[in-house]
Amino acid sequence: MFLQDTKEQQTNRVEIKEMEPDVLKEILTYIYSGKAPNIRQMAAKLLAAADMYLLDRLKSMCEDTLCSSLTVDNAAETLILGDLHQAQHTKNDAVTFINVNAEEVTKTDGWTTLTDDHPHLITDLYQSLVSAVEPPAKRQRRF
Template sequence: MQLLGRSNELIEIYYMSPIPVFLKSIVTVCLQRFEERSIAIKDYHTVQANKWQYLATLYKHDLANYDGRDKFLLNNGKLQLKLQFMVTNDVKVEGVNIPETQLSNDFEKLLNDSLFSDVVMKSAEGFEYKVHKAVLASRSQVLKAHFDHNTTECLTNIIESPFETDSLREVLTFIYIDKAPRVDEIPEILLAAADYYQLSGLKSLCEEALYKKVTVENAIETLQLADLHSAKTLKELTLEFIKDGQAKLITKTEGWAKIKSVELIKSIYEYIMTDDVEADIKQSMAQIL
């Protein structure tokens, strides 16, 4: 990381990666009263190795409290920033001959028209989607396994899904066009589906949507969901949220009172023990363990 000032009027933030990566970056300012505000979000893009990348700019007038606006400086006069970098293996290469929107539209039409479909995917209620083996197999190792072996699905060309019709439609939409239009509405369900079908790109979208909704009241439920579906990024971000001044409040929530997993409590305890937090929080967790 590199922070550069100019005439005491602004701060520019840059970062560098030692290897080429495909990542998304978020800069968040931690305000007073445990509030946060995202000031810069750069969607997934390719970052070259050993080259400084511009991230965000903070201006002097943004740090002061004018006209009742939230000020960025904390009570102790410090500026607290949270920098998040989400790396994915689903690297996208921009095409020069075929616009991305046209390709997405073509595959969406393929899904909607069921043209040349060779397999049926049934929802939990029995609704049938006519889809294509090649598309499913290329996007999901779980679905590919249905056709690689002498399975019932391979013989009947019918795949039974445990997910309801609307949710399965969203999963298929992501498989075909790499988008999830309803991810902000049903991130919990889609996270379960992404984990079930091993769709890492969809999982990343769900983790981001769920983290945006993290509060003191739902932090434990979010952490349990992340743990259940092996959502490592969401789990780490939620643990960081708990450690970052929220732990004492969270231990008084209904979610904390209902927590049953000793392993999950232990992970919270071990995570916040890496920093200097209030002794009574550590003591209450130690008593539980």
């Protein structure tokens, strides 16, 4: 970017508009130290940034943090995040959590957002329920 004839090269400045300053600071801390000291407070935002900048290890760290802090109130939003950022571990754990706690999760604002704005995820939830139920054992015939 600084080697070509670009706006950044001319101004010697890069503007990153799609990220909040505290998230950018955490990303830079991670890049230079391998640590993300504030990951618990900003795991969702860091997941998006890690996905955008292909920081796979940070993305995995964010997924672990999100999965370990699943609650009835945040499960639907966590499922949406997992889907938006191709975070399969997060998505799978959120689906499992929602299936186990469906009665409570379906009463949250996050569930309303999920059903209104991301209806394809309802299909994923249903498919996981269907695959979790084992078919009844065949009766043995007695002749």
